[in-house]
Amino acid sequence: MTHGSPAARPSPRRVRSHYGRLLREGWRLVRAGGARLAGLVLLSQLVILLVALPLIGWLFREALRASGMHGLDTGNLRLGGGFPVTLALLVVIVVLAFWLISLQFTALVVLLRWPGLDPRAFLAQLRRVARKLVRPGSASLLVYLFLLLPLTGFGFTSTVTRGIAIPPFISGELAKSPASSIALTLVLIALALLNVRLSLTVPVFVLTDGGRASRSSWRLTRGLGASVPLVLAILTVLAAAGALAGVLFGVAIAPTALADAIAPDAAPIVAAYSLGAVQVAGFLLSGFATAMVAAILIARVREAAELLPAGVTLRETSAAEHPAGERAAGERAAGRTALDRPAGASAAPRRSRRPIAIVALGAVIMAAGFGTAGIGTMQRLSGTPDTLVLAHRGFSDGGVENTIGGLEAAAAAGAELVEMDVMQTQDGGFIAMHDPELSRLAGRQAAVKDLTLAELTAITVRDGAGHEDTIPAFADYVRRAAELEMPLLIEIKLGGADTEDHVARLVAELESLDALETNIYHSLDAASVAELKRLRPDLTVGYTMPFAGGDVPDTAADFIVVEQWTATRAMQDDAWNAGLGFMAWTVNDDAGIREHLRRDTDGIITDHPDLALSTREQIDEESGLADALLDTITRFVTVV
Template sequence: MPTDTARAPRPGLWSEYRLLLRGGWGLVRAAGARLAALILVTHLIVLGVALPVLGWLFREALRANGMSGLDLGQLRAGGGLTLSIALIVGIIALAFWLISLQFTAFVALLHRPGISGRELLGEFGRMTRKLLRPSSVPLLLYLFLLLPLTGFGFTSAFTRGIAIPSFISGELLKSASNGAALVLVILLLVLLNIRLSLTVPVFVLTSGGKSARASWRLTRGLRASVPLVLAIATVLVFGAVVAFAVVVAAIVPTALTDLLAPEASPLVAAYSLGAAQVVGLLLSGLVTSLVAAVLIVRVRRGEDRLPAGVQMLPGEGSAPETAARAPRPPRPPRPGGSRRTAAAVAVVAVVLALGFGTASIGTLQRLSNAPDTLVLAHRGFSDGGVENTLSGLEAAASAGADLVEMDVMQTKDGGFVAMHDATLDRLAGRPEAVRDLTVAELSGIAVRDLEGHEDRIPSFADYVTRADELGMPLLIEIKLGGADTPDHVERLVAELERLDALESNIYHSLDAASVARLKQLRPDLTVGYTMAFAGAGVPDTPADFIVVEEWTATEQMQRAAWGSGLGFMVWTVNEDAGMHEHLRRDTDGIITDHPDRALGIRDEMQQETGLSGVLVDAVTRFVTVV
């Protein structure tokens, strides 16, 4: 009589971790040159075709609402808005379809290294039909929300820019309670993403739906999730180490020519950058493929735990990715096919490197110019005093900031104070709002920050007077706090004229009506329009410059602003990488909480000789793996 056989013992955490890495690497090696070809082809399609087409569709969607660029502050209701929303929904659907097909190509090739071109087209057709089912809706939310925000799993150029804007996270972190809540939310998102990290490979590799449910089941418990997290972390660390090596290798030739033959540095730097761009594309694709391969191995190893009705499609394998069954035998490669593919990939890579390098010659020469970007201290200098207080202003002046950006808000009695928040809870621990108190009442209230600094809310007059004594010009932001009178701009102008400070400062606001009114009253003043979110083109504004939040302050937006005769400033730039980028781009002004660091980087750039420093910043922008 047949007897029940004992189930094979499950491997420990470290054994499972090694199996995932070894199995994933085996799948990537089996794909070989075909994988490298797929990486180059998909990157060229995405960067050269898909993203430009999506950008064009987005601009058309904005034009349907009478806008030349995305400006959330000036969206108008009506038929145009309905058409714009419909076009944007269509863009999201198209991007979702393209991302899904991109992932399908990678997963299909890794799952079946010997798949033919006709079979791959068949997979695209199958996935297209599957995406039309209601069961694909969770995949849409996963790809466009959860995955980009946490970065654990597949990556794509379509979603790489999706993140929590720094101005939102930065403001939340200035409050202990809000900062703790933000950290908790991020941790929950990370944990949720770990549990759903197998959603994409399950969706592609199975004939049924329920991909999110299947991922949740396959990652249940520490024995399943910890090895997966460690394996993917190992892949990312490997990618970061290789990326660092690529950057060093790209810099060395230019550093040598800077010392020995400076006249050759422009060409050497340009073609080093071109080569680094191509290597960066391949490296990014390799890391993505390794992550995908690890996820595929994990799905294979949990095939017996898939929900009812979800069945794995036939695949191939050449690595011991399971402990209980033998791997599927790989399809024998066609004679000479791998060599021809590898040779074609090498030729394309060399051509791309030469093309990128030639296109970079002028860019590197432009970037080598010493920047004259203005450094503006955001609400003063928070390392030396509470924001929007006299101590913060004085600290910014001591640090050497070119200007101080500050906020002005109207009070209950129609006066003005230097204040950013509409309420006093964050800085003063009080429930009142600015609109409910007079200037006299507000200017006696103590405020303190998380750094332990303490001061008092200053009246606007006291702040402007002290700035004049310090010789510090201001970028004054007109804030709306709820008590704003219909003539609040006129009253502000009158206050500044009384202080003899109207023409010695510049202005900006998120409120388009305030910007227009100020320019109408005093066309000679320098006024900016601040945008929390921008895209596609510059807004229709009477302002002299725009102030764009760092998340959307792209180089394309900067060129568009300059082409329209507008100045271009960016806020709030607090990371060294962002400072380097905008100083190299010679952005008109960067608003930062750390003016001392920005000034130090600017001084280094103004004193540097040769192109190696420029090349470091350029290469690090392209050679990224996460």
């Protein structure tokens, strides 16, 4: 059995040996890349940031405008006469992104596999792979690059796909039910295992003649003897990159901390250029980590080449394509590369230091450019946030969502508003409820639309934390909020029993409670938002968007509530420029809370108002920019 053959029950010693061999071979390939590899990393990042992403953004906005939309509004899509143009432009965006990512990874694999290629030969390899990308056999690569890689994070990484993930509002809702939480976990595990088996798809696609890259990867990762060392080697690289990132962040903070102490007026400038430097360093560290992962995958493909399916063969380059000298050419003719040279053998002629100097100069220029662009950002961060903290459906740490107990817990935690949901019942009444079905909280296979107000308010609801309560009538919820002097952000939910005049009925009920003007409102339903503003233009009403893109929506609302996944700084600025307020939901992670507090979002809706309030207090008490810089680095600089 060769070392490339999978073993059914690999011994720990064999696994360790294979793991070490992959790491050593990967490191040799990365070292051989040298300055050219660093240059490729920086150049690809510049092309993506300055050309590709702006072009994709422009195409996306034009696609929306073709259908008469300013921004992507999933709750109010328009399929008018311009829809064919919109669809065509969306296809162009997908194809462009696919080619960009594929060629980015191709360039990396080619450089690692053949570090001595001259520029013309390098471009020829890129053209060869580009021709393969237009063949039907590349369809599986599209699924791999845009689904498995982003969702599992195992293998190659790209700035273009880094934002692809399961939106938090979906994963968060699934996590609230034991059954759906288990199902989501099983799906993610299955995707991770599938990704391990397909992890060699890109290097096989680039390095071989013939198709069937996915099938080849599946074959080369068969058995624990093949997959376990591969996974361990890649996890080692990711862990090392994470540790180096921690060191990098610490070094980057030091100058700003010093400026805070001795020259506070200069701190924003010092912080901005520190941020620029760490962004470039982060690009390099992330790029080299990705290169190391790619090199490990290449090493596995090369060592197991005899296992490739019939008709799929590793591609070699000719000696004429390598300007490394006659000795290296002779070695290649004999089937050896510089990486195969025995220890102690004389090396190829020493490389010029000119590429290193060019790359270093480019890195300095990039850092200076990023730093100059970031001065305004750091100056804004020197202020204190005025962001409102809203408890999402009450406070789940103290009571079941949308119940009186949850409302009281939110008030006790210090929330400034409570976001809650109102839904119409079979007999036209209103309850405080989010789900149209009762299965998650009440364990009953029944729907709100099929039950009366009296029937619903007699039902007990429970959550995973052990809290128990009854479904409250909307009127009772509003009365208790008034007693607590807690203003509400009331979300109008559609549950299926909604009458044509449900908005007018809700207004009338709130007026009868003398609570209409003391609360604010929002809804995912554009028609409900428009109707509420038509009936009472003086009310403060928001339009809720689970997914936003392009420009702000065409809405009669006073503010927009955008799901965290797409609640970007650019969308916030666009909303403010349009005279709209901007809130984000549901922001539960510490990094997300800090981000929205730092950029002074008008309001954050969170399941953890206690954490948001304590974080806001901590930021208020800061006396320098070092902590703000650390939060900014954490947000903008992604290393692994």
